[in-house]
Amino acid sequence: MRFELSGVTLGYGGDAVVGGLDLEVRSGEILVVVGGSGCGKSTLLRALAGLLPPRGGRILADGQPVRGPSSERALMFQEDALLPWRSARRNVELALAIRKVPDRRRHSERWLAEVGLGEHAARLPAQLSGGQRQRVQLARTLAAQPRAILMDEPFGALDAQTRAGMQQMLLDLHRANPATVVFVTHDVDEALILADRVAVLTPRGVEAVLDASAATKEEILCSLRA
């Protein structure tokens, strides 16, 4: 799935958060968005998901204006978005039930195993750690098999080793099934590991879009400071 944003202004209530956003997300690429806290990264993802209509400008997905949420553009939230009364497995099953997939139990256990939580499938969210809950949410998002995966700091609560494992899993999955990924982080190293391209976001808009194979950490940090 391909996104085109031109002159997009986003905000809540009376206040605009970011204005003048121009950005293209190419089909099948991993675009990593970096930016300081509060600069509007989550807001941008909500707009791409169709949860927040833009105040101005246009957001196109495959040439069509984004009008509302759709299973084609699944968002993995930064905050806890699991249903607390459903076990990890039943949270993942929800995505499968919406797609009317048969044999949900086995599939959801496979997705949980994929994120390293096979043996915790029966636990409720309250019985999991913060990082484990994030991974269940990741499994639920992946189980929806969207054409665009919007990820909001998905590995923020993980230790370095688990995080490296998850990054590798994401790259492997992407290689096997190249959906478009928009990945938000404020970790520049993570951006360089995952990205095809890195977009630097500031409250004034997209400051720069850099090719990850050519860009250096210093370049990204420099545009972040600009």
Added chain:
Amino acid sequence: MTALLEQTQAPPAATSGGRRGGYRARWAVRLTSLAAAVLAWQWVTAGDVRLWVRFDRLPTPVEVWRELVRQLGEPVHYEDVAQSLVRILTGFGIAAVLGIGLGIAIGRSRLLADVLQPLFEVVRPIPAIALVPVAILLFPTNEQGIVFITFVSAFFPILVSTRHAVRALPTVWEDAIATIGGGRIRTLASVVLPGALPGVFSGLSVGIGVSWICVISAEMISGDYGVGYRTWKAYTIVDYPGVLVGMLTIGALGWLTSASVERAGRWATRWLPANLKDRTR
């Protein structure tokens, strides 16, 4: 006076046996307290004590006990209990279905809120029992009137708590379902209803309590059977032990119905962190 300033020695703390023995000791205290109250009751009633409050008219616990045993041997007692239970379960059941349904509808739709809310706000402040004359006018039979009063009394607490619970749901749950492709029905069934259950059950708890009050009062005013009717009847024929047995029966049934709702609520919300803790304790 130095005598006034003299410090009285504090009595030594009652030996409670520390934390381990505490459980039994506390139950002993509770049971002793109850027994003492019954003894005091026996003493003031058997001794015809008149201290402005006229205990001489009140039946003694022994008389009440005999009356209770007598009534437990008679079918009419069970018919009364069954009749009252049918009334409260019907009224409360209708109130639960409509209260939860309309509470969700009002919580979710601004249009429905604008249409229905004003009506409810006008009727809500009227205590259900004050509707008895209207109920008698409206319904062909007393039975239906009593069920109606019971329904009205439970309906509003259930409606209001459901609406609050629906409005208080975190939007992220709903957004999460929307972004994996869930529609309206899915959101209602998988997010709104289960997420609102803790609030819904606090409404149901309040509702069952007030509907007992109302079913008993309505029976006293216009019933032909039922625990409330029987209690009032006993009063009018100066059968005071019968009155007290009626009161005790009402209390026991009220406790039973409230405890059942409470239990169901704990089961339905067993995922709440507080209930999870209870389970592992």
